Amino acid sequence: MTDSMENVSQPVRERLEFGLAEARNASKLILRYYHAADLSVELKADESPVTAADRGAEELLRKAIEKAFPDDGILGEELGETPGTSGYRWILDPVDGTKSFIHGVPLFGTLVGLEFEGKCVAGISRFPALDEVVYAARGGGAWWQKGTATPTQVQVKQTNQISESLFCYTAAELFDRVGARSVYDSLSRKAKVSRGWGDCYGHMLVATGRADLMVDPLLSIWDAAALIPIVSEAGGLFVDWTGQESQTGGNGISMTPGLKDAVLELTRPAVKS
Known part of the structure; x- marks a missing residue:
């Protein structure tokens, strides 16, 4: 400690x-x-x-x-x-x-x-x-x-543009599972680098300043609870696809604060009401 x-x-x-x-x-x-x-x-x-x-x-x-x-x-x-x-x-x-x-x-x-x-x-x-x-x-x-x-x-990076970001995800088919393939396609196309370094490892890449964005379309509470304090204390954001800090939102995003508006512009419309 x-x-x-x-x-x-x-x-x-x-x-x-x-x-x-x-x-x-x-x-x-x-x-x-x-x-x-x-x-x-x-x-x-x-x-x-x-x-x-x-x-x-x-x-x-x-x-x-x-x-x-x-x-x-x-x-x-x-x-x-x-x-x-x-x-x-x-x-x-x-x-x-x-x-x-x-x-x-x-x-x-x-x-x-x-x-x-x-x-x-x-x-x-x-x-x-x-x-x-x-x-x-x-x-x-x-x-x-x-x-x-x-x-x-550790501190997150200070990236402000998706075009300059390293975007991580667990599996492309998870976006299909929630009817949000367009989110994956858009981020993959816009990001400087896209890599499937998934699960908690992708979120920790963001927290330790090695990646800028990790997007999960499906998360359970036990997937998210530990991530929230780590990412936030590293100066980043861990939020669900609507932009709320939540361990029960059913999905999650770890990112540098400068990417928030651009990323949520893609994910919010994909959330099923």
Whole structure:
């Protein structure tokens, strides 16, 4: 942790420090399955894949949280919700980018978001195969740590034109799924560079100043909760397609502030009422 985190309330700071340690522990479990020849893959009801790494990592995180903060709520992608009474709720996506994980691509991450009374106050995005983590708490800045190196504070780029931007996305067919292929086509055509570096990795590219724009047509709360404080503390915007900062909007955009008007001009009309 860094000195600037002293500006963060003690309860949030304690939970962030704890979350960083437990996300590292979850990484060790996940990496035991990474590149495993006998990895078993199941399909959930929505046709998305799930593995023992997803379930095992979430179980590890939940047990640790329940022991350390028994009054906190927990919501996880794989194991549902446990209500709490403290006002804090942990939101977990143990392997964001399971398809990348299954194929041996190292751009998957573990997302740990923290809410207090419904507001996202801290977020962790750890990349087990890269041994990197990006994290933030409201008022404490956004930080990027590689291995055991000293964390460095990060800021988004100051790009004001889509024509000068690096635009990231997860998969073009997701835009088709929500009837918004025109958004993808327009951004791909207008951007200087378009790349499918997706899932949480694309959003962290924006937060760390390596990309300018990441657009997701479909996001669940466990995909978004950790991203909001990280991107915002890096000086960027994380909003849904209507322009609202929300972990429940069903979609999401991470971007430099200078792109807001031009991007929302494309996404707002594509939102189904």
